[in-house]
Amino acid sequence: MSSEVLLSVPAEFAAQIIAQSRSAGISVADTVRKLMESLQQQAAPGMHQWSDDQVVAAADLRLPPRDADRISELLNLQQAGQITTVEHAELQNLMTCYQALQLYQARALGEAIRRGLRSVPVITS
Known part of the structure; x- marks a missing residue:
């Protein structure tokens, strides 16, 4: 299941995401999704473990x-x-x-x- 979310981000960050999606040949939504997945993987498990x-x-x-x-x-x-x-x-x-x-x-x-x-x-x- 997925939900649609509207984000307001600084223009510079948005430009980076757009450039990254164009470079990779994928949609902005997929780029943001991959970024979020990457952040989740970095956070779990914590380094203390x-x-x-x-x-x-x-x-x-x-x-x-x-x-x-x-x-x-x-x-x-x-x-x-x-x-x-x-x-x-x-x-x-x-x-x-x-x-x-x-x-x-x-x-x-x-x-x-x-x-x-x-x-x-x-x-x-």
């Missing part, structure tokens, strides 16, 4: 080198003013994935520190 090995593995996650290289290429094109609309949408999608990964990794690192599996990073100037 994970084994130490799972927490450490999540804290060590990195963007695949191919994706990191592609982000660099696209950022260079954007800086040079040579990025196409399709490439810009791809960059937005990759950056969204990168940001989600960074948040996920930060949460896992926090859990690893809480458990004493990792020490608090020291930042020097």
